[in-house]
Amino acid sequence: MNVIEVKNLSKIYNDSEVKVHAVQGIDLAIQEGEFTAIVGPSGCGKTTFLNMLGGLDQPTEGSIRVGETMVNDLKSSELIDFRLHNIGFVFQAYNLIPVLTAKENVEFIMQLQGKSKEERDKRAISLLTEVGLGDRVDARPSRLSGGQQQRVAVARALASKPKFVLADEPTANLDSTSTETLLDIMERLNREENITFIFSTHDARVVNKARRVIQLEDGKIIKDERKA
Amino acid sequence: MANSELKLAWRNIWRNKRRTLITVASIYFGVILSTLMTSMQNGTYSKMIDNVVSFYSGYVQIHHPDYWETKSIDDLFVPTDSLMEIVSGNKDVDMIIPRMESFALMSYGNNTKGGMLIGVDPPKENELTRLGHWVSKGKYLEPDDDGILMAVNLAKALNVQIGDTIALISQGYHGYSASGLFPLKGILEFPFPAMNNFGTYITLNKAREFFSALEMVTSLVLTVDDYDDVYPVKHHLEGSLGDNYSVMTWDEMDPVTKQMIEGDKGQGIIMKGILYILIGFGVFSTVIMMIAERRKELGVMVAVGMNKLKLAKVLFYETMLIGMVGVIAGFAMSVPLVWGLVNSPIPLTGEVAEVYEQFGMEPAIYFGNDPMVFWGQLLIVFAITLLVSIYPLSKILRLQVTKALRS
Numbered sequence A: 001m002n003v004i005e006v007k008n009l010s011k012i013y014n015d016s017e018v019k020v021h022a023v024q025g026i027d028l029a030i031q032e033g034e035f036t037a038i039v040g041p042s043g044c045g046k047t048t049f050l051n052m053l054g055g056l057d058q059p060t061e062g063s064i065r066v067g068e069t070m071v072n073d074l075k076s077s078e079l080i081d082f083r084l085h086n087i088g089f090v091f092q093a094y095n096l097i098p099v100l101t102a103k104e105n106v107e108f109i110m111q112l113q114g115k116s117k118e119e120r121d122k123r124a125i126s127l128l129t130e131v132g133l134g135d136r137v138d139a140r141p142s143r144l145s146g147g148q149q150q151r152v153a154v155a156r157a158l159a160s161k162p163k164f165v166l167a168d169e170p171t172a173n174l175d176s177t178s179t180e181t182l183l184d185i186m187e188r189l190n191r192e193e194n195i196t197f198i199f200s201t202h203d204a205r206v207v208n209k210a211r212r213v214i215q216l217e218d219g220k221i222i223k224d225e226r227k228a
Numbered sequence B: 001m002a003n004s005e006l007k008l009a010w011r012n013i014w015r016n017k018r019r020t021l022i023t024v025a026s027i028y029f030g031v032i033l034s035t036l037m038t039s040m041q042n043g044t045y046s047k048m049i050d051n052v053v054s055f056y057s058g059y060v061q062i063h064h065p066d067y068w069e070t071k072s073i074d075d076l077f078v079p080t081d082s083l084m085e086i087v088s089g090n091k092d093v094d095m096i097i098p099r100m101e102s103f104a105l106m107s108y109g110n111n112t113k114g115g116m117l118i119g120v121d122p123p124k125e126n127e128l129t130r131l132g133h134w135v136s137k138g139k140y141l142e143p144d145d146d147g148i149l150m151a152v153n154l155a156k157a158l159n160v161q162i163g164d165t166i167a168l169i170s171q172g173y174h175g176y177s178a179s180g181l182f183p184l185k186g187i188l189e190f191p192f193p194a195m196n197n198f199g200t201y202i203t204l205n206k207a208r209e210f211f212s213a214l215e216m217v218t219s220l221v222l223t224v225d226d227y228d229d230v231y232p233v234k235h236h237l238e239g240s241l242g243d244n245y246s247v248m249t250w251d252e253m254d255p256v257t258k259q260m261i262e263g264d265k266g267q268g269i270i271m272k273g274i275l276y277i278l279i280g281f282g283v284f285s286t287v288i289m290m291i292a293e294r295r296k297e298l299g300v301m302v303a304v305g306m307n308k309l310k311l312a313k314v315l316f317y318e319t320m321l322i323g324m325v326g327v328i329a330g331f332a333m334s335v336p337l338v339w340g341l342v343n344s345p346i347p348l349t350g351e352v353a354e355v356y357e358q359f360g361m362e363p364a365i366y367f368g369n370d371p372m373v374f375w376g377q378l379l380i381v382f383a384i385t386l387l388v389s390i391y392p393l394s395k396i397l398r399l400q401v402t403k404a405l406r407s
């Protein structure tokens, strides 16, 4: 079943003098349980594309369907709620709330969703244990390494039970060991719990872990291949 | 969720401890300074009012409706039983002090001077104005005394000594001529230089005889239990006494003091205004920095699904908490401080002290502890914080998530 269906998606930035055609007519379908990498050089439109998929940015043209929802039809206030209940986000760096502990960061999303204290507690601890941080639940982000912070971010992204997780260059700021660990965790979650991941990268080692690789150039898909 | 927003806000304000402490300290000192200033003003004003009231006018006076305009010996009234019943029936009225006063010529030997002749009920008058306290030579009047008390400069001008008999001439009630002889019983030395020039006192009964106005008075001077009762008492009495009497408050009788207080209050407001504008800018710049340095973080929060209004609430709490911490700390310091100063005013010395004494005030800086002294600061800081928190609110509502994330 397709979780995401993108039709003829385009984005033109025209806030500066020159118009930038960041995404040009992308058609794409993502199935439940896929582990997809969006790859391409810096400036090829990865962030722009992921932002539109995540309902963070409005497309200039085209449509995005997530489950039953036409994302491009939502008003900006509806979009916030849509993101909260449907999408898990992992950003490049420093995306945890620094004044909250690891566990509170994970709970934060569930709190926004109005989940009960017991449920939040249980789920936050089990998610942090899954990403290998069961012993650091009370640490603030500043006490965690970059790799550990990204693992907390993955736990937070999963906390809302989203339809899919978007990760924009999640390993860009990590050393190779941390990169490996993070990718292994994501892969295991994908394999064992059928979580749909879409992440962007320009790191060849990360690309190798993906089971579907979509290559972008100048805002267009130039290659889309699934590994066995 | 509400208390987790508060928790988030609380932790956020302590991320930069030094900056928050500086901001809190500016509010803290501002509150203390402003409280002390307000307290000092209130203390001084009520001392000034007390002075006016206790030296002469009382808080409220009842007159014949024309008396204040004409000051004529013909505009008198009889304090009838029914009048006294109404006045003493008002539970806020403390004392009722009758007076009969008019102008008279006073002679001794070849010297003649004009002055005020005031007929008083000696014990009652003493209770209000401490008249007996100002007797520098001789004795204060007995209730049925025949003698006269005279202000020191007047006595000097007439060249009289205690025991000498002074002749008084004036116009009596409805054209009667008034004359009489009064032995000098005491000399009065007031702290007001002006009052030393013209005041003389005899008993009310002697004054009634002298002016041929038996049973009459020019004024009933009223004291009230509490300053706040002045206007309610005036309104009650005006309502129940009707047009046959006029009821005046101390500030209507002494507009100069009233104006001095109003003028000083105005200056105080300007000074406090400047103080609080400075504090307001301090808080404002802290809030600006607090938002600028975590634009990305705010973007992430909205990106993962935090409602902008909820986020705005967190930022609002942050501003509010900084304000509250400052105010509460300022309160904690200024309450005991003001309390101490109210109980032991700061004594003044030197020239300043002399000026105070000339105005009949004890030479000290007085402080007041009216509740508004404290609540006023709370309200002002609250208003400033409200005003300042418009900024984060508008910042959040206009936050563009994708831009914030790229920053």
Ligand SMILES: Nc1ncnc2c1ncn2[C@@H]1O[C@H](COP(=O)(O)OP(=O)(O)O)[C@@H](O)[C@H]1O
Binding pocket: A013, A014, A015, A016, A020, A021, A022, A040, A041, A042, A043, A044, A045, A046, A047, A048, A049
């Ligand atoms: N807000 C914007 N305004 C104008 N141009 C933009 C904006 N954001 C991105 N771009 C441009 O769009 C193109 C794609 O950018 P981006 O999606 O960030 O690529 P990537 O994530 O692959 O590096 C780039 O040329 C970039 O300069």
Ligand SMILES: [Mg+2]
Binding pocket: A046, A047, A048, A168, A169
């Ligand atoms: Mg990018």
